[in-house]
Amino acid sequence: MVVATAALFAIPFGYLGVRAIGNGGAGWEATVDDASIEPLWRSIQLVVLTTVVATTVGVGMAWLTARTNLPGRRLLGVLAVLPLVIPSYVAAYAYVSAFARGGLLDEALGVSWLPAVRGLPGAVFVLTAVSYPYVYLPVAARLRTLPPSLEESARMLGRSSWQTFRSVVLPQCAAPIAAGSLLVALYTLSDFGAVQYVRYDTLTRRIFAARLDPVTSVAVSLLLGVLALAIAGGEHLARRRFRPVSGVGMKASITHRLGSLRWPAFGATAGVIGLALITPVGVVTWWVIRGQRSGVRRSRAVDLPQETWSTAWIGVVSAVATVAVVLPVAWLVMRRQHRVAAAAGTLVMATFGLPGVVIALSLVGITVGTSWYKGFTVLVLAYVLHFGGQALGAAQSAIGSVSVRYDEAARLLGANRWRRLWRIDLRLMAPGLAAAGGLVLLSVMKELPATLMLRPIEFNTLATRINATVEDALFIDAGGLSLVLVALSGVLTWALVLRRH
């Protein structure tokens, strides 16, 4: 079963390998060409910087909202998750147009001195804004459940708040921090929407630019694939060193007093949410309002209720399918320390680092000519491959959070394996698995390149319509569709994930 999963996730890598071998010497030359190596170097810089910044922001936000007396921490804690629902292409488009000379911020507030959202700093900024919740979510969850005893001991031994955080709290959060940063790193590596709008020439942008030059695009995709495998493999090796945290605190965790830093900390937290959530949502709302005032032309093709429904159901189905596919791998890794499963897990993670267009093209190659091509099965399969890594990390945390002692107790009471799995493990894991599905759901709903390539004819999602309307400068429709996508994502995330925590 694990081998079958691994084979599934090996499809895109296999496709790239076969194509690269087929391209022979010309393929090798294209791989080592400066035009491929320079984007590789830029991708590495972008991944490292975004991961560092997003991890810092995510851990900081988690600590402040979960463990301090920050004003309004409950509301801020919920809002801090929501930037995850904004597609990177919408966020990037919104930032670029809002910060530009003559853009929204210039027009509305008269601030024309803002830096343009461009190049490496622009890409780090946009990708941090949309990806820090990958770190924030698991770290905040861990901080809320840490047993207070160690921290109390540290404080009694005279350590300051900061020293306690560094020497006691942070090490216990190492696993969720690593899992979250890995998602940020791979997400950044695979992103095309943000780097395209801020014009930072990474591997994904090079793949797109070379789409009519198959030799080059395969070569660059292969470089990207190797980098994704290296990142996922490196994290896997590092993870071995983390000691599992024993038990979950029954007592409420400690709340730290911020003292005179309370309001500055509030300013920083609100600032992050203002930039990452309120600015992009504000800009697309502005498109709708201004568009209405000036009476520009409207889309004839958008059918909002239909596209909202299509987006919701394909998202939910794909999320369930993805969790079901990766759960056995996660189980064997966590409970049996299964070697093959661990290798499969690394492959699943690495596939999350591939851009959607590469995954889609690999499935075109093997399914074209069959009746499944451009059918829902292949589309859902593409989503499973693309976003399996997101579900795997969260599923492993879910399994890790359920103590094996319950299982042992049930075994002593004579419950058989399936009964134990059903009555104990799956029940206790349900919130964590829902979180895993939630992450996949959000990603599927905003996915664009694979959807465009593999969707059944006449099947439209909110994302495919946003793409068509932006391209055709139908900004009221683009703004309206984006708002519906963000609202739908927010509501579904709330209903399926946040509500349970």
Place this chain on the structure above:
Amino acid sequence: MSSRRAAAVPCFVALLATACGGDGDGGSEETLADADEVDCQLEPVEADGELTVYSGRNEELVGPLLEQYASQTGVDIAIDYGGDSATMARQISEEGDASPADVFFSQAPGPLAFLGEQGRLDTLPDSVLDKVPEQYRAADGTWVGASGRVRVLVHDPERTPADTLPASVFDLIKPEYRGKLGIAPSNASFQDFVSYLRIAIGEDETMAFLEGLVDNDVRTYPNNVAIVEAVDSGEIDMGLANHYYVLELLAQDESLTTRNHYFPAEDPGAIILVAGASVLDTADDPELASQFVEFLVSECAQRYFVDVTKEFSVIPGVQPPGDERPLEAVGGEVADLAELGAGFESTADLIAESGLEG
């Protein structure tokens, strides 16, 4: 809390519904394409097979025309709107012999040429090729243009009469036009224009021209509609745009005073960007596929492009509305950007390097 969350959805939908409904009395809310505007009255086609069209052209633009073809001929037509034309061409290439596509309708010639080089396009029958003048189709007969977009200078003839306008697009960097020009650097057609310059006058000269625009205090706008509005409100005197924005806005609002000015035919400021169509070698019924391409260059479909999408017709005799001249009279160079290959995409970076932001 969760019920309050759920209530947010109808609120957003309601906001959008208001947007969809428009203000009612403005009369400016008009969808781009009204399917009833052109009625082709096609004969039913005797064919059992179905036709799969891969369209890199937007459904917003060509949907009504293709739907009309389907409903009038009775041909079972499936249209795959895949977004970017070049990505679609790559997909067709990956699909190989098993490709379900019969016809490829591309926004630009480059993706068609890519498939042509791979031997994936059938040669079109003379009955199709003969309809289209040779400058608007492939020399080897593998694709034909379907409609044309022309780069123009938009201006207000009252404020800036034609004799005060630059004779060439390159004159726009002269001091007399300082601060008077608007452009949309992020717009795809502006980028096509710059790509064309890279081929026609070289990288260095193109860069010098773009920097000249920056030094001449060019104003940048997010899109072409904003340029036309800025000229109309007097914010700027002239702007570089595609020709159809003025025609489109004029159709919505007759009081618009902004008009198109065409640079001389030999000037790079007047290039023609054509969309084109081809029959793929994987077509199940090549004859039916050719008939569809023939339909795109028929008088009636051409009338649709002229009246509804406000583009130019590529066949002689289909006149643009009002005082616009037909394409052959405008007569600019047809931009073949295929020559830039993959380097085509770096035009956006060149524009950014010059200091143009938008």
